Amino acid sequence: MPPTKSALCQARRQLLPEAVRTLIGFSAQHIVEHSEVPRWHGLRVLALDSTVLRVPAVPECAEFFGGMNTGGGGFRALARASALLDVARGCFVDAFVGGYSENDRSLAQRHLSALNAQDLLVMDRGYPSRALFAQLARQDVKFCARLSHSWSETKRILRGAVADQVCEFGNSEAPLPLRILRHALPNGTVLVLITNVMDACITPEDFAALYRGRWRIEECFKLIKARLQMENWSGVLPHTVEQDFYASFVHANCAAALALEADPGHACLYPPTPGNKGWRRTLNCTLVIKSLRHALPQLLLNIDVEELIARLLARLRKPGAKELTRADRQAPRPRHDRVRIAGFHFAYKSA
Numbered sequence: 001m002p003p004t005k006s007a008l009c010q011a012r013r014q015l016l017p018e019a020v021r022t023l024i025g026f027s028a029q030h031i032v033e034h035s036e037v038p039r040w041h042g043l044r045v046l047a048l049d050s051t052v053l054r055v056p057a058v059p060e061c062a063e064f065f066g067g068m069n070t071g072g073g074g075f076r077a078l079a080r081a082s083a084l085l086d087v088a089r090g091c092f093v094d095a096f097v098g099g100y101s102e103n104d105r106s107l108a109q110r111h112l113s114a115l116n117a118q119d120l121l122v123m124d125r126g127y128p129s130r131a132l133f134a135q136l137a138r139q140d141v142k143f144c145a146r147l148s149h150s151w152s153e154t155k156r157i158l159r160g161a162v163a164d165q166v167c168e169f170g171n172s173e174a175p176l177p178l179r180i181l182r183h184a185l186p187n188g189t190v191l192v193l194i195t196n197v198m199d200a201c202i203t204p205e206d207f208a209a210l211y212r213g214r215w216r217i218e219e220c221f222k223l224i225k226a227r228l229q230m231e232n233w234s235g236v237l238p239h240t241v242e243q244d245f246y247a248s249f250v251h252a253n254c255a256a257a258l259a260l261e262a263d264p265g266h267a268c269l270y271p272p273t274p275g276n277k278g279w280r281r282t283l284n285c286t287l288v289i290k291s292l293r294h295a296l297p298q299l300l301l302n303i304d305v306e307e308l309i310a311r312l313l314a315r316l317r318k319p320g321a322k323e324l325t326r327a328d329r330q331a332p333r334p335r336h337d338r339v340r341i342a343g344f345h346f347a348y349k350s351a
């Protein structure tokens with residue numbers, strides 16, 4: 001006799017979300033052990049970023065995660081998620097979902113245990129703080145972050161003629177010399193980056209290219225939200241939301257492992273070189289997700305694994321599995337007040 005809906009709900013209540021979260025790091029570790037990817041001057045590049053999630057509009061989620069008041073006078077339950085991505089492999093090393101009121105820096109503290117001296121952490125403008133820089137330096141972790149224009153060091157280097165200088169961010173008892181870099185982009189935007197990598201042979205242009213590679217985590221967030229439909233929750237309680245959240249990242253890591261096996265060239269820090277006609281050929285990540293969707297339960301249950309994986313790899317190695325993209329594409333970001341975000345009806349939750 002198949003299990004009833006009530007039995008399934010009771011079984012899910014016994015599954016701790018943290019147990020699912022450990023599978024993210026477990027799967028990432030196995031991907032690292034079985035794949036060789038490019039490194040940036042001998043360091044593994046990790047990107048750190050956060051995103052806002054829409055959670056079920058029920059009192060339990062509103063109390064657990066928090067939210068914001070909408071323009072119409074209502075209240076929208078929201079959560080804030082943070083993730084750590086192995087840029088070259090495209091797999092997540094760690095992820096966490098917290099309250100909407102938490103900021104990027106507080107969420108970043110929960111990822112520090114996943115970092116070591118062989119990593120280089122790339123961060124956006126919401127993360128830089130003297131306390132975080134000092135903590136990363138104590139762990140001997142290399143980092144590169146973009147500074148906002150509110151920092152006095154940013155204003156100083158923008159006014160000065162020197163595009164590469166060392167500034168002191170510590171004190172007499174705990175000195176913390178860091179390198180400030182300035183780089184002008186082709187569109188006129190000036191990047192100001194801060195790092196504890198003091199090798200003078202690595203130029204500001206090299207760090208600007210490294211920072212641009214951080215965009216891959218934005219694409220991975222989009223893939224999880226749009227293709228895996230992470231916000232299409234299978235339940236309404238916070239416990240279920242956390243389970244679905246971590247399971248989506250495990251699913252994404254399985255897709256990353258499949259993509260690396262199907263196309264080793266998928267592992268890269270920078271976009272692939274365009275061909276003779278100016279087009280780049282990359283593996284279609286949406287096709288990887290779609291191919292794995294119905295095969296994943298069978299793989300997890302260890303049913304005809306070798307035959308199934310061979311069939312998946314054969315499909316992803318066909319010429320049609322590659323998509324063409326233009327190099328140096330540029331498009332203005334749409335204004336948020338003109339974008340309507342579609343929701344999901346709970347009665348149509350996909351399996």
